[in-house]
Amino acid sequence: MRRELAPWLCGRTVASAERVDAPPGPKYAGLDRLRGRRIEAVRRRGKFLLLPLSGAVAEELIVHLGMTGVLSANPPAGHLRVRLRLDGPEPSTLYFRDVRRFGRFTVVPAGDYRSLPTLAALGPDALAPEFTPEGFAGSLGRSGMAIKPLLLSQRAVAGVGNIYADEALWRSRLHPERSASRLTKRQVTALHAAIVAVLEESVALQGTTLHDYRTLGGRSGSFLERLAVYGRAGESCPRCGGTVVRLVVGQRGTHVCPRCQPAPQRRSRPPG
Ligand SMILES: [Zn+2]
Missing domain, CATH: 1.10.8.50 (Helicase, Ruva Protein; domain 3)
Structure with missing residues (x-):
């Protein structure tokens, strides 16, 4: 997503940012501060997009797709949350659609992620050299x-x-x-x-x-x-032919091949 967005958004100025049927609260805060500001870059850390903005006050637009968020250059059929109009020789619009509302589209002071605890505590990016x-x-x-x-x-x-x-x-x-x-x-x-x-x-x-x-x-x-296992419960493991099963781990649907991925042995409790 970042690779697609960067050439389209970098250097563009926001003509208007409109909140459409978006829940109140910090997930969509600060959109009124986007107008007239230039998008300086499109960066990514983990699953967050970070878009530094021009202006005297250093701020960033932070976008997280959540589970169902979609950014598109064409108007979606429903569940639109944000409409971002961009200036330029060919004015265009970026749409943020989000069915289940776990996504975010918010402006924060640059580098200040107190309102985004996951971003504040983020480990090294999986595709960065710092991940060793x-x-x-x-x-x-x-x-x-x-x-x-x-x-x-x-x-x-x-x-x-x-x-x-x-x-x-x-x-x-x-x-x-x-x-x-x-x-x-x-x-x-x-x-x-x-x-x-x-x-x-x-x-x-x-x-x-x-x-x-x-x-x-x-x-x-x-x-x-x-995908070898995700969403494939009941199908054959591509490696061993065993049957993939679905478990719930930490409240999330989880898919394993019990033959390739044996369950951990429970540590026996000391007597008494
Ligand atoms: Zn297997």
Whole structure:
């Protein structure tokens, strides 16, 4: 999404920003401050888009698609939350549609993410050189969490959502309920490599369209066809032929091959 947006938005000035049927509160705060300001860049950290704005006061437009958010260059059929008109020789409009309302489209002081706790505590981006096996091992070792909820927290690595967590854990043969701090060095290295590979492959295929996600031009992302376990409960594991099952881990639908990803052994309690 960032790669598509950058050449279109960079250097453009906002003619108007209109909140349309958007919930009140901080998720859509500060849109009145966008008018007349130039979008200086389109950056990404994890699943957040960060768009620094021109002007005497350093501010950024922050966009998060949530579960169902879509940015498009054409008006959506419904669930429109924001309409951003852009000046230029060819005036155009960016639309933000969001069915389930988990998304965000908000202006904050540059670098001040107090209203966005996930962004404030974000770990290194999965596709940035700062994400190393050694640093990842350190974050996992300090955590008292199971591996999948830790991945989804964005604190150990930024950019891994529910689909990519399931796929990366399957590729590295790790059950999502395993304790993050008890993985071996070899397992951490395998998981690190799987996260990077899954995200790079998906970016190259313009993402995964389950229901709502579309590219800026309205096309579906085609990583869906590559999914090994996510959304494939009852189907065969592409590696071993076992049956993929759906679990709930940390309140999120989770897909595993029980044969490739054995469940962790419960530690027996000491007697008494
Ligand atoms: Zn399997």
